[in-house]
Amino acid sequence: MGRKNVQFIFKKSLTGPSLFAIVNAHTVNTNYKNMRTKALLSVAAIAASAISAMAQGNVYSLNIVGYATVTVPAGFSILANPLSAGATNGANEIGLTIDSEQILTWNPANSSFNFVSFDSTLGIGTGWIDAQLNPSSPPSLPPGKGFFFFNPGTTATNITFVGQVVPGPGAANSNSLPLIPGFSMIGSPLPANVTNISSAPVSLPLINSMQVLTWNNATSKYVYSSYDATLGIGTGWIDANLNPITAPGYSIGQGFFFFNPGNQTAFWNQSLP
Amino acid sequence: MKKLAAILCLSALTTGAFAQGLVTFLNSSTTLSSATVNGTSAATSGAPGAYYYALLLAPAGTTDPKAFSFPAGGLYATNIAAAGRFNGGANLTAAGWAAGASMSYEVAIWSASLGHDWQAGWLQGNFPGAPAGSVFGLSAIATGISGGAGSPASPAYNLFGGATGISTGFNAGPAGGGIVPEPTSMALAGLGAAALLIFRRRK
Numbered sequence: 001m002g003r004k005n006v007q008f009i010f011k012k013s014l015t016g017p018s019l020f021a022i023v024n025a026h027t028v029n030t031n032y033k034n035m036r037t038k039a040l041l042s043v044a045a046i047a048a049s050a051i052s053a054m055a056q057g058n059v060y061s062l063n064i065v066g067y068a069t070v071t072v073p074a075g076f077s078i079l080a081n082p083l084s085a086g087a088t089n090g091a092n093e094i095g096l097t098i099d100s101e102q103i104l105t106w107n108p109a110n111s112s113f114n115f116v117s118f119d120s121t122l123g124i125g126t127g128w129i130d131a132q133l134n135p136s137s138p139p140s141l142p143p144g145k146g147f148f149f150f151n152p153g154t155t156a157t158n159i160t161f162v163g164q165v166v167p168g169p170g171a172a173n174s175n176s177l178p179l180i181p182g183f184s185m186i187g188s189p190l191p192a193n194v195t196n197i198s199s200a201p202v203s204l205p206l207i208n209s210m211q212v213l214t215w216n217n218a219t220s221k222y223v224y225s226s227y228d229a230t231l232g233i234g235t236g237w238i239d240a241n242l243n244p245i246t247a248p249g250y251s252i253g254q255g256f257f258f259f260n261p262g263n264q265t266a267f268w269n270q271s272l273p
Numbered sequence: 274m275k276k277l278a279a280i281l282c283l284s285a286l287t288t289g290a291f292a293q294g295l296v297t298f299l300n301s302s303t304t305l306s307s308a309t310v311n312g313t314s315a316a317t318s319g320a321p322g323a324y325y326y327a328l329l330l331a332p333a334g335t336t337d338p339k340a341f342s343f344p345a346g347g348l349y350a351t352n353i354a355a356a357g358r359f360n361g362g363a364n365l366t367a368a369g370w371a372a373g374a375s376m377s378y379e380v381a382i383w384s385a386s387l388g389h390d391w392q393a394g395w396l397q398g399n400f401p402g403a404p405a406g407s408v409f410g411l412s413a414i415a416t417g418i419s420g421g422a423g424s425p426a427s428p429a430y431n432l433f434g435g436a437t438g439i440s441t442g443f444n445a446g447p448a449g450g451g452i453v454p455e456p457t458s459m460a461l462a463g464l465g466a467a468a469l470l471i472f473r474r475r476k
Binding site: 110182183209220240241260263 | 354360362363364420423427430434435436
C-alpha cells in the first residue's frame, strides 16, 4: 500500500479485452444499453471499496470510465449523453458522426431548436453545417443535456457514448442539474435504468404541475406525462386527459423535455448509491 | 442528392412555422381561479361546467385587457373537481396563433349563469340580462411563443407557469359592474379619490 497519488482508473477498452487482468476484474458491464440497477450498484461497490482504501491513508483519483451503446431507430429520437467525454463533450467526441445526421438542441430563449447537421460529402468545412448549409461546429452535449438526433438511415443504428460516469465517486459524489423555469431538454447525467423516473438513482424531483415529454419515434409525437399531487388523481402522475398513469421510466441515454412550472430554477440532484 | 435531402428537411422546418400553434390550457396549484360571490371570495368549485374559461389573444406586447379578442374556433376550458383548477386540454391547436409565433394572451373566467359561449361585449362591461350572482374576471396578461413549430415540433406552450406563462391566480367578480379591476388599478383609483377629497377640502 505504498502507492500515493496514484491514478486509479477502472477502464474498459472499446476495441477488445484489456491487457491488464486487474482491470477486467474491476470493470463493470459498461454496455449501458442493457445496464441495470444491479450493475450500477456494483459500480458503487467498487467505488465504496476504493473509498475505503482512501480512508486507510492512500489518496487516489477515482474515475469510472466506460461506454454506453444506445440503439437509435431511423428518424428522430431524443437522446442525452450519459457519460462525460471531457471539457467540451462535443458531438464529434461522443461518437455522433453519421453522414446526414441532424442534432437539434433546445433554445429556451426563443422556444425553438438550434439545428446542426453533419455531412462530410458536401465538402463544407469539417462536415458540420447549420440550417443554411454554412460551416458550423458540433454542439456541446455534456451529461444531462438532451437533444433530438436524426438518424438518416432506413434502419436502426447504434451510437456509442464514451466517457466518465458523473457524478464520480468520492467526496463529491453528487451532481446537481439546474431545471430552468419552462421547458428544458434534459436526460439523467447518471447512467441508470429505472422503471420510475423519480426512483433512485435517477431521482427526478417531483414538482406539482411538472411535465415530462418523451418522444415516440413511431408516431413522431410527444408522450405527455404530468405530475400533480394536488389534483388527487392516482399517484399524481396523469396523462394529457388527466387520467391516472404510471410514472414514466428512464433508460440510459434517453432524453426528454422537462417543464418546470415554477418561476425559479429547481435542481435535479443525484448521487451514487 | 444528399444536398437536396438536406434542403427538403430545412424546408420542412420552415413550413412548420406556418401551422397553427400548440398550447396546453391547464392551470396549476399556484395559479388558482377564484370567484367573489356576495362579497366573499373563494376558489372556484362545483361540478365541471360551473365556470367557463376562454383564451383571449392579442399581438405581442398588448397591455390593454380590453384589446384582446376570442378568435373563431378559439379555446375554452371548464372547472374541474379540484377547487380553483380548470382544464381545457393539453397539446391543443390554438386558432389565431401561428406555430412558433409570439403573442400576448389573457384568460377570461365567467360563471355558467352567463352562458357557455364567449361574448365580446363582456370585455367592455356589457352583461345584458345577467342573472344575480353572475361573475366575470380576467387573468393577468402574459406573452409567449406557441409550440408546434418545425419538425420535430416544439412542445406545446404552457399558458400557465414556467418562465413566461401566467404565474398568478385570478378572480371573477360580480358581472355587470364592468371589468373587474386588478388590485393595482383599485389602489390607484383609491389614491385618486383621496387626492380629490383633499383638494376639495383645501378649496
